[in-house]
Amino acid sequence: MQNPNYQIASLQQQQYSLPAHSLQDRVVMISGATGGLGTALSRACASAGATVVLASRKVRKLEKLYDVIDALGTAQPAMVPLEQDKAGPAEYAEIADMLEREFGRIDALVHTSAELGTPTPQMAIEHTEWVRVMNVNLTSARLLSLYCLPLLSQSTLGSMVFTLDYKPTAYWGSYGISKQALQGFMHMLSDEHDSKLDQQGYPVLAINGYDPGPMRTPLRRRAFPGELEGETVPPEERLGPLLSLLNRTDRSLTGVALAREQAA
Numbered sequence: 001m002q003n004p005n006y007q008i009a010s011l012q013q014q015q016y017s018l019p020a021h022s023l024q025d026r027v028v029m030i031s032g033a034t035g036g037l038g039t040a041l042s043r044a045c046a047s048a049g050a051t052v053v054l055a056s057r058k059v060r061k062l063e064k065l066y067d068v069i070d071a072l073g074t075a076q077p078a079m080v081p082l083e084q085d086k087a088g089p090a091e092y093a094e095i096a097d098m099l100e101r102e103f104g105r106i107d108a109l110v111h112t113s114a115e116l117g118t119p120t121p122q123m124a125i126e127h128t129e130w131v132r133v134m135n136v137n138l139t140s141a142r143l144l145s146l147y148c149l150p151l152l153s154q155s156t157l158g159s160m161v162f163t164l165d166y167k168p169t170a171y172w173g174s175y176g177i178s179k180q181a182l183q184g185f186m187h188m189l190s191d192e193h194d195s196k197l198d199q200q201g202y203p204v205l206a207i208n209g210y211d212p213g214p215m216r217t218p219l220r221r222r223a224f225p226g227e228l229e230g231e232t233v234p235p236e237e238r239l240g241p242l243l244s245l246l247n248r249t250d251r252s253l254t255g256v257a258l259a260r261e262q263a264a
Contacts, residue, residue: 003166006259009241016240023050027106032113034061036217040235051075055082084140085132096147105154110161111141120173130174137178158205161245162186190255202251209257212238
C-alpha cells in the first residue's frame with residue numbers, strides 16, 4: 001500500500017554520502033544506535049567527523065559499538081544507556097542535562113529505535129506488549145524530542161529525523177499503530193516550528209521523516225523469518241536520503257516524509 005504523504009527521494013538524495021569532515025564539530029544523537037540502521041548511521045556520522053551520542057537499551061551492544069567508533073580515531077563518541085521501554089520524563093530530563101553539560105547543544109537528533117512486538121490482530125494484542133512497543137517507538141521519541149529541543153535550538157543548522165514505516169494493514173499489531181502515530185507526531189511538531197526562521201529565511205530546525213524501506217536488519221528478520229538474505233539490502237545502502245536530511249543539503253526542507261521507494 002502506498003503512503004500518499006510520502007515524497008520519493010530524488011536520485012541525488014538516494015546516492016548522497018557525507019563528504020569527509022562534513023560533520024566536524026557537530027554533535028549527533030542517535031536513538032536505537034545498536035539497531036541495524038542505527039549502527040550504520042552511527043558509523044557514517046562518526047566517519048564524517050561528528051561527535052556521535054549513542055543511545056540504546058542494549059548495553060552490551062552499545063559498549064561494542066562505542067569501541068568500534070572510538071577506534072575510528074575521529075571525535076570521541078558518548079554512550080547513553082536508555083531503557084526506552086521503561087524510562088519516564090525524569091530519565092530523559094537527566095539525559096538532556098548531561099548533554100548540555102558535556103556539549104552545550106546538539107546539532108542533530110535521529111530517532112531510529114524500533115520494537116516490533118508480535119504481529120497480530122489488533123484485538124489480540126496483550127496490553128503489556130502494547131505499552132512496551134508504544135514506549136519504545138512513540139513515547140520515547142516524544143520525550144527525547146521534548147527534552148532535546150532546547151539543545152537543538154542552540155545549533156545553527158539543527159535537524160531532527162524520525163525513522164518511519166508505513167504499515168496500516170492487518171496484523172501489524174502495535175508496531176503498525178505506533179509508526180502511524182510517529183509520522184503524525186513528526187508532521188505536527190514540524191508544523192509547530194516551521195515559522196522559526198534564521199536570518200536567511202531557512203527553518204532554524206528542520207524536522208523530517210524517512211522510510212528506508214526493507215533492509216537486512218534483525219527487526220526485518222523477526223518480521224519475515226522466511227525471507228532470503230538476498231531479497232533485501234544492508235542498511236548502509238539506504239542511508240543516502242537520511243544523511244541528506246541530517247546534513248540539511250536542502251536547508252528549506254522541513255515537514256517532509258521521504259521514502260527510498262514506495263511501500264509495497
